[in-house]
Amino acid sequence: MGEWRPLTRVQGYLPIADHGLVGDGRTCALVGRDGAVSFMCVPRFDSVPLFASLLDHRRGGELLIAPARVTESRQRYVPGTGVLVTDMRGPDGEVEITDAFLLAPDARLEEDARADQEELLRHVRVVHGSVELRFRLSPRWGDEVCPDGSSWVLRGPGRPPVYVRFSRPVPGAEGTITLGPGEDLTVSLTWGDGARRGTECLDRPATGLDATTRVWRRWAAHVVRDVPRPDLVLRSAITLKLLDHVENGALIAAPTSSLPERMHGTRNWDYRYAWIRDTAYAVFALRRIGLPMEAEGFLSWALRASHDSGRPLVLYDLDGHAPPHEIEDAALEGYRGSAPVRWGNAAARQVQHDVYGEILDCAFQWAATGGVLDPGLWRQLRRLADEARTAWNRPDHGIWEVRTQGRPFTYSAAMCQVALDRAARLSRMLHLPGDTEGWNRDAQRLAARVLDEAWDEEEGALTEHLGGGGLDASLLALPLRRVVPADHPRMVATTRAVADRLGAGGGLLHRYLPRASPDGIDEPEGAFLLCSFWMADNLAGQGRIDEATELFDRLCSYASPLGLLPEQIDPSDGSFLGNFPQAISHVGLLATAVVLGRAQRGVRPDLSTRTWSRQ
Structure with a gap:
C-alpha cells in the first residue's frame, strides 16, 4: 500500500507519477492522487478527450471529488485488478474513492469477450469522521455541461453524449456535499449503450465493483509468478x-x-x-x-x-x-x-x-x-x-x-x-x-x-x-x-x-x-x-x-x-x-x-x- 503523502503541485499540476490508470479495453482514464479524473477520452483511446486537465489545469476539464480540506493522500490498486483506490484525509476525516470501468460479470479478459458496459464508476465512502466533499464536473474547454433531470450531460464534437449521475442530490455541476461516518456517494459516467441501462450500479455500487474485481482476478491468475519482482x-x-x-x-x-x-x-x-x-x-x-x-x-x-x-x-x-x-x-x-x-x-x-x-x-x-x-x-x-x-x-x-x-x-x-x-x-x-x-x-x-x-x-x-x-x-x-x-x-x-x-x-x-x-x-x-x-x-x-x-x-x-x-x-x-x-x-x-x-x-x-x- 502506498504511503500517505501531502499533495504537492507545481504550476497547478500534480507530478505525472501521482496518477493511476483505470480502463476497460476500449478507453481509459487517469485518476490523480488529488481525486480528479484528469485525462479521459470517449468512446475510445484515440477519441477527442472528455477531460484533459492534465494538459491544462484551467481549461482542460476534469471530474474532481475530494475532501474540501485534504492534507494528504495515497493510491493503491485492489490486488490483482485494474480497480483503483484513492485514500484522502484531512482534519475532519478520511474518505476512500474507488474508481473502475465496470466489466460484465461473465467477461473473460483472456478471450477479449467483454460486454459493452461503457461505464466509469466512482464510489466515495467516508472511512471516519464527517467530511465536506468538494466536487467539480467540468468538461474540456468549449464543451457543454447541461442538466438533464437528475443527471448531467456532457456534449462535445466528435463523441457521444456522456451522462453523469449522482447517487445523492447535488447543488449543481460544482459545489460541496457533506457526508457523515459510513455514508457514501456514487458517481456514474455512461455513454453509448451504457447510457441506456438502468441505475443498478449507481444504487448498489458494490455489485458492479465486486463483479469487476472477480473478472480481473480470474484473468490475473494466468500470470506466472516464478520471475523476479x-x-x-x-x-x-x-x-x-x-x-x-x-x-x-x-x-x-x-x-x-x-x-x-x-x-x-x-x-x-x-x-x-x-x-x-x-x-x-x-x-x-x-x-x-x-x-x-x-x-x-x-x-x-x-x-x-x-x-x-x-x-x-x-x-x-x-x-x-x-x-x-x-x-x-x-x-x-x-x-x-x-x-x-x-x-x-x-x-x-x-x-x-x-x-x-x-x-x-x-x-x-x-x-x-x-x-x-x-x-x-x-x-x-x-x-x-x-x-x-x-x-x-x-x-x-x-x-x-x-x-x-x-x-x-x-x-x-x-x-x-x-x-x-x-x-x-x-x-x-x-x-x-x-x-x-x-x-x-x-x-x-x-x-x-x-x-x-x-x-x-x-x-x-x-x-x-x-x-x-x-x-x-x-x-x-x-x-x-x-x-x-x-x-x-x-x-x-x-x-x-x-x-x-x-x-x-x-x-x-x-x-x-x-x-x-x-x-x-x-x-x-x-x-x-x-x-x-x-x-x-x-x-x-x-x-x-x-x-x-x-x-x-x-x-x-x-x-x-x-x-x-x-x-x-x-x-x-x-x-x-x-x-x-x-x-x-x-x-x-x-x-x-x-x-x-x-x-x-x-x-x-x-x-x-x-x-x-x-x-
Whole structure:
C-alpha cells in the first residue's frame, strides 16, 4: 500500500507519477492522487478527450471529488485488478474513492469477450469522521455541461453524449456535499449503450465493483509468478491489458498525448496509437508470462493492419489505418505550460526501413505458434523481404523517428537483416514458395556488414550510422533480434561504451548523447527507461547475471507507488517524463524479468524477438 503523502503541485499540476490508470479495453482514464479524473477520452483511446486537465489545469476539464480540506493522500490498486483506490484525509476525516470501468460479470479478459458496459464508476465512502466533499464536473474547454433531470450531460464534437449521475442530490455541476461516518456517494459516467441501462450500479455500487474485481482476478491468475519482482510483473501485465484494444488486439503505446519528454521543450507527441515495433517486442514477454492469447491478438492485429494498409506503416490507429494528420492545439497550455499539445502523429507517414523486420518477425512468431499465413499475406511478406534487400543502405528516419533528413541508421539495416532471416525461416519451416536460400545468404551477409560498417574504431563501438559515427542505445537491441550475439566482442564493447558514455546515473541511459540529437531538436531529454532494460538483457546474455539482476532491481525502484512506469526519467530528480503509463516500458520490465528468471533457474538467457519504437 502506498504511503500517505501531502499533495504537492507545481504550476497547478500534480507530478505525472501521482496518477493511476483505470480502463476497460476500449478507453481509459487517469485518476490523480488529488481525486480528479484528469485525462479521459470517449468512446475510445484515440477519441477527442472528455477531460484533459492534465494538459491544462484551467481549461482542460476534469471530474474532481475530494475532501474540501485534504492534507494528504495515497493510491493503491485492489490486488490483482485494474480497480483503483484513492485514500484522502484531512482534519475532519478520511474518505476512500474507488474508481473502475465496470466489466460484465461473465467477461473473460483472456478471450477479449467483454460486454459493452461503457461505464466509469466512482464510489466515495467516508472511512471516519464527517467530511465536506468538494466536487467539480467540468468538461474540456468549449464543451457543454447541461442538466438533464437528475443527471448531467456532457456534449462535445466528435463523441457521444456522456451522462453523469449522482447517487445523492447535488447543488449543481460544482459545489460541496457533506457526508457523515459510513455514508457514501456514487458517481456514474455512461455513454453509448451504457447510457441506456438502468441505475443498478449507481444504487448498489458494490455489485458492479465486486463483479469487476472477480473478472480481473480470474484473468490475473494466468500470470506466472516464478520471475523476479512478481508484484511488478503482474502490475505490468495488468497495465498492458488496460492498453489492449478489446475489439481487435491493438496495443496502444500510451493512453495520453503531449506529456513532455523535456519540460518546456517541444518533444510532445501523441501516443494513443499502435506501433508495429511495440507489438513485435510485446509478444515475446506476454507468451512467457502466461498470456498467449494476448500475444496472439497483438500478432493478428499487426499482420492484418500491415496487410490491409497496402504499404507498411510504422504506426496505426485502432482500426488499422493511418492516424489523423498531426495538429497543434492552441487552446490548451500543455502540462505545466509545456506546449505544444498535439493530436495525431506525423511519424506514421515517415520512411522507416526497420518496419520490414518488425512485420516479418511478427509473421514468424505467428507461424511458430500455429498461426496460418494465407497466400495473399505470404505474397506481401515475400515482397517486403525482397524490398529489404536494397532498403537497408538507403536513408530513413530510424527507430527514433527523426524529423530531419534521413540517414542510413544501423538499427534500420539490422532490422532489414531480420526481415531476410525471418523470410528464409518461414519459407523453410512452412514449405512456402520463395527465394529461401537467397534470403538466408543475404541475411548472413547483411549481419556481417552491420558488424563491419557500423563499427567505429575511435568510438570502440557499433554506432548509430553505417560508416560509423554517433553512439546510440538502440544498438543494444541487436542481440534481442538475433542479429549479433550478446557475447560477440564488438557487442560487448558496444555495451561498455553505451554504459560509459550514455549513462545518466542510477542505472539509467540516454538514447544518444544529449548534445548529439539525431532528430534535429537541439534539446536535452530524460533518460530512456527501455534502453536500461535492454542493457540488463545484454548483461544477462553475456553471463553477467548478478550485474543484470542488480540493474533490474534499480530500474524497478523507479516505478511509481502504484507500480506504473513512464517513458523517460529525469536523472536529476527521478521525476517522470513523457506519456504515461508507457506500454513499452512495462514490456521491457516483463521481458527482462523473464530473461533473469530463466537465468536464475540455470536456463541460458534467450534474448530473441524483441524491439521498440518512438520519437
